[in-house]
Amino acid sequence: MKIAIIGTRGIPNNYGGFEQCAEYLALGLVKKGFEVIVYNSHNHAYQEKQWNGIQIEHCYDPENKLGTAGQFIYDLNCILNVRRQNCDIILQLGYTSSSIWNWLMPKKAIITTNMDGLEWKRTKYSQRVKRFLEFAESLAVKYSDHLISDSIGIKKYLENKYGAVSTYIAYGANLFQNNEDIVLKRYSLIPFNYDMLIARLEPENSIEIILDGVVKSYTTRPFLIIGNHNTKYGNYLKLKYSKHKQIQFLGSLYDIEILNNLRYYSNIYFHGHTVGGTNPSLLEAMASNSLICAHNNDFNRGILGEDALYFTNDADVAKHLINTKYEDCSFQSMLAKNRKKITDLYDWNIIVDQYIEHFSSIVNK
Known part of the structure; x- marks a missing residue:
């Protein structure tokens, strides 16, 4: 099975939660024999085409020049690239700046989207931005073949608002034991x-x-x-x-x-x-x-x-x-x-297995 992961700034992680999820998930999938592509910003510190058996695709990202608008261009470039990759599944982490382009996703691939949190409720955004984010959320629900919720609260929200079924898969963590003061x-x-x-x-x-x-x-x-x-x-x-x-x-x-x-x-x-x-x-x-x-x-x-x-x-x-x-x-x-x-x-091995179970079930469908 060939899986592409889009929607992050890339791996190895040097930014945040979805990047960390992409890193641990991609590593776990490769160890289980999956072929994995992760999309990286061309500005990412890691510039090689492979990382621990994971294929890295660098796409042009003008966020450093254009600000938030650059994220939309970066996501478009990732989607245009993934159209050429002949993937079985495209895992989309988040939807904020990508869902307006989801109609361009390759038709043969199965699109499954991790819906993240309730982005449009964040207080840092203006009312205009909040309305757009709520619209982007609805597009992600519309154009995705399957949805993933990282909490039971998000799962219930998607059911109540859109009547949408989603698979609950949390983030992961590894028990820390190598403490050194x-x-x-x-x-x-x-x-x-x-x-x-x-x-x-x-x-x-x-x-x-x-x-x-x-x-x-x-x-x-x-x-x-x-x-x-x-x-x-x-x-x-x-x-x-x-x-x-x-x-x-x-x-x-x-x-x-x-x-x-x-x-x-x-x-x-x-x-x-x-x-x-x-x-x-x-x-x-x-x-x-x-x-x-x-x-x-x-x-x-x-x-x-x-x-x-x-x-x-x-x-x-x-x-x-x-x-x-x-x-x-x-x-x-x-x-x-x-x-x-x-x-x-929440052990990462458990989370990776849950993603594999999800991928297997949607491919079989």
Whole structure:
């Protein structure tokens, strides 16, 4: 079976969740004997045509010159290229800038789309952009042969809004075990004496609520923010909290070993995402034995259940920062249950097998 993966900036991952999904999934599929093509931006740091047995197709991507409009051109170029590849299945990760071109997809290939989160609900977008994203979502449903939901919440949403059947397949994570506190020395950190978050610095990820809580708590422990802060919103946050030296903006980090060690040795790991399905960084925090304090919503509760702390406002954040110590034995059961969820439900080998089962079933149909 020949499978193409489109809709990401490419692999190896140095950007975000869908890129990570593409990387782990492609590696797993190749190991199981599948022929796999992954589409990369021509600006991607990796410029070779093969990576660990995966065929890499580089397509022209003018996003660095045109901004968001460049994403639409890049997706069009990927679709025009995949028309020549004679694939059995095209796995489309997301739909934001590709669904308007889906009518150009090759007719002989089966199109299955991972529908991501509810993009049109993100607060960073204007009403005009939100209307377009909702339209793009409807196009993805219309032109895809099959749909994948990465959370039960998204699956129910697609059923209720479009009457569309989708296959539930979550993101994956690997249980982290190679913890080394040598990573902490690089950042002058003491084990379990700092708190952190990893996220894109966007309003719907509750960054400001969390940092307001840090200020309100009067704690002096370092608070690490990992994510690209060289944006309009990032600059706003840096200016607002510039007088609070415990708040440290570390920028983007993609080395999974460094990230896992920082998560492993944190006191509290905050997860503020309010929109979307199963978030990769949340699963990785669970896999890294982190004590998680998550925004209280159905998406996060669907993954964590009762095995986390929750917040809805900055007062909740402050309360947890003041009263919570990772080494408190009352939290150990929560940590163990989250690790078990990773091994039983979200291990990448399990997720890859679920994708293979999905691909086999739709080809047989």
